[in-house]
Amino acid sequence: MNVQTYTPFPFIMESAKGSWVYDKEGNKYLDLYGGHAVSLLGHSPDALVDAIEEQGRKLYFYSALGNIEIRDEAAKKLISFANCNLKKVFFCNSGAEANENALKLALQKTKRDKLIGFKGGWHGRTLLCMSVTDDPTWHASMPKWFGPTDFCTLNDKSSLNKIDEKTAAVIIEPIQSMSGVNVASIDFLKALKARCKEVGAWLILDEIQTGLSRTGVPFVSSIINPDMATSAKGLASGYPLGALLMSDEIEISSGDLGSTFGGGPMAMAALSATLSILPGADKNAALVEEELRSGLKSPILTEVKGKGCLLGLKLTKKAKDIQSVLIEKGFLTGTSGDPFVLRLLPPITISKDEVRLFIKAFNETFPLAS
Ligand SMILES: Cc1ncc(COP(=O)(O)O)c(C=O)c1O
Structure with missing residues (x-):
């Protein structure tokens, strides 16, 4: 069942x-809902269905062990579309997975252990994502599994003093969708970026809903230039795909990241087709x-x-x-x-x-x- x-x-x-x-x-x-904000280009756009069909007949699956051109092309296309400081991309399978990897990398690389989210923020159902999601029921249900986390208040600059030298990363949605569509002002996001820079914490923009022109700009990251941004939902127009975009300054070593399905040819074909359709529609x-x-x-x-x-x-x-x-x-x-x-x-x-x-x-x- x-x-x-x-x-x-x-x-x-x-x-x-x-x-x-x-x-x-x-x-x-x-x-007017698109299956949780996924159908960004409407249902079954012809160009997308054609691209998937063609790819399926050519090479349906190989993991990242298979060096396939369509993966590199899709990565280049996404980085060029995002048009910001984020020049590296890791492909995975969902929004939560992208956020989990972003938070995990920040903890590992900064060697700090505090994470900051926002009141009303929502980032997914894996453990690190849950720990920065403002859901008291989740937090009460398994407190020992969530490390040191704190929550700032959206658009309240005075709350940013919670971000300190112990903070590994701060994660924020430019528009909090799940909690009722609350918009972070660009002025506030810039102040947040400045505070993160001041104390050496990484800033992660969760653009799983706001990215890909849904709000009228390709990604809010192109205005803020965070250390990392995450994308999923409409990224491959419904084919499961998540992406973690990273600044060039973040050094990735072998073993830091990995996924069996991430970057598979079908998802890459769907991403590439999505990014070909988007520029006219945005x-x-x-x-x-x-x-x-x-x-x-x-x-x-x-x-x-x-x-x-x-x-x-x-x-x-x-x-x-x-x-x-x-x-x-x-x-x-x-x-x-x-x-x-x-x-x-x-x-x-x-x-x-x-x-x-x-x-x-x-x-x-x-x-x-x-
Ligand atoms: C802002 C945000 N972050 C993360 C996620 C988690 O994405 P997924 O359901 O693909 O794991 C969602 C899903 O609704 C979301 O809206």
């Missing part, structure tokens, strides 16, 4: 194409945000949070209930750690007409405050 880890949408999913998901009964849903993220901000008008909506295609609707009603009503109307959205924030993570390829369909349905479905 498959272990059910989430409450699934109340229908049997059959297929998906572009911004739309279809169920077994032939109903269609505009997908401008749309800002337009989608503009359209939603100006069009959504309902008394239950008090604020639109976030940037580009990573938005949170702050509501006067429980997001879970609104999500259920929207599913009945043919729209998939996401909830968050804040019971009153409904998340919208549409593909950056979504059309204006599709966005307007959602706006019309939302405004007409919730015309009253109660």
